[in-house]
Amino acid sequence: MLKTAENPVPVFKLYGETGAWPTPDLFHCESIPERSRLHHWEIKPHRHSDLVQLLYVQSGQAQLQVEDVLTQVVSSSLQVVPALCVHGFRFSDDVQGYILSLAQPLAEQLAATLDSQVLRTPACFAIGSEGRYLDALFESIAAEYDQQQSGRDLMLQSLISVLLVSLSRRARAQSSAQGPDRGREHVDAFTRLLEAHYRQHLPIEHYASALSISAAHLNALCRRLAGQSALQMINQRLLLEAKRCLVYSAMTVNQVSDSLGFSDPAYFSRFFKRGTGLSPKGFRIQR
Template sequence: MLKSPEVAVPVFKLYGETAAWPTPDLIHCESIPERSRLHGWEIRPHRHGDLVQLLYVQAGRAELEVEGHVHCVERPSLQLIPAMSVHGFRFSQDIRGYVLSMALPLVEQLSGTLDSQVTRMPICYALGDEVRHLDALFESISQEYGRQAPGRDLMLQSLISVLLVSVNRRWLAVSSARESTQDRGREHIAAFARLLEMHFREHWTIERYAEAIGISAAHLNALCRRLAGQSALRMINQRLVLEAKRCLVYTVMTVNQVSDSLGFSEPAYFSRFFKREVGVSPKVFRIQR
């Protein structure tokens, strides 16, 4: 991981430059090697006050760190860096790709009809079928940027608009997939809760619950920890404890009868289980209540 210096993180217009914006354009486009070669293939942590950047890795290896999150890239990938985000990069010497820097007012103007969050969040994703499209798009932007042709500004803005639409679509697809995954996860947890209510006295294993839901035991455990804040086993045990407490407080059943009603093979095992979960034995718990 790239280590941020303890001193204040510098703010650059472009990395290594503190002078005014070098051109009258509201964008700057250059190849990744063009600047990183000058700095030993490492761009130390810094930030830009009013720039949004798109870094397109076409080939080679890169370590991309944005706001403490590191992505090790070894395939074509796109990284969006919002304004004021602390970021730093390390590249292999065979790196190929582009860095597109855009003034924040231009980005806000061009992305005004898109989801407003897309240029405010650090996004990094590997590319699949989009590679050819982005290769052609970045090459066109680079060529147009490097020459003075009639309608240059309009062409650049049009090309960048297409690029931002592509990024926005990918972001929305990822967000939708994430929400869909979360919805399925909640459905699985709800199914687990229903099955647990039906079968906790039978002491089903986690594997059996998972099989009944149609997922793996590891997946069920992960969902329980993420959405319920505890493991699947903990949820099973807590349901048994809850029922045991109800029996001990609201019925005159003996400890042995409670043990039998909850499917324990031996009262002694039930008592050990209860004390481990609650901190006191069933008899002491009943007296205290």
């Protein structure tokens, strides 16, 4: 059972970890048994604020709960867990597979390149006849991740891109087979509008009006298909850009605030701390 607001779901960087992202990479790869064995094959409900996970069950059995969807896995399957989605897993002790974690900046970059929502929408895909292909792909990712050879980052991003292209094609084929989904079309259009206008701090009603739907309907669609409300999506996009500016630029906090459309740097600092638990200066120092 997922925890309520009175009994909040913990926010982890990785399973059971609340500290800093444990690697300078924008990705992390490990086998399912490697960490799950330490937790007696059960990962209790939690969420990640700034990473996306792909869980590939090669063999064995698993019970995957993502938000309010409970999936019983008895054959090779791949589960997508977007950022902020509450999820918990239970595995049989003979489970085999991998967990690939992508830091949000990398996940957003890849999603934009693919023009796909596959990393933003919770979904579980039965693998079927493509099992050998994915086995080889994940094994290559894991092997490259554990090595420190020249060109490692480029090789890993290339392998991960191949994986995501395959996953995106599967998602599009599944969507086509199910017929047009107006709700998904609305969320996709909202995401594109948000990318163009997030610095303007437009109200949800503005986006909903542009899509010719109500704000309540837009919120409901975002919760169902993206795992978070429209306002959360807006705030997360602002936070993501703020993090990028603080980590990858020499802009002052006031300059970051101005660049993101905040009229008051003090309000920006409060907004950032609510979303990350750190002040902008504290976040920059930690990174």
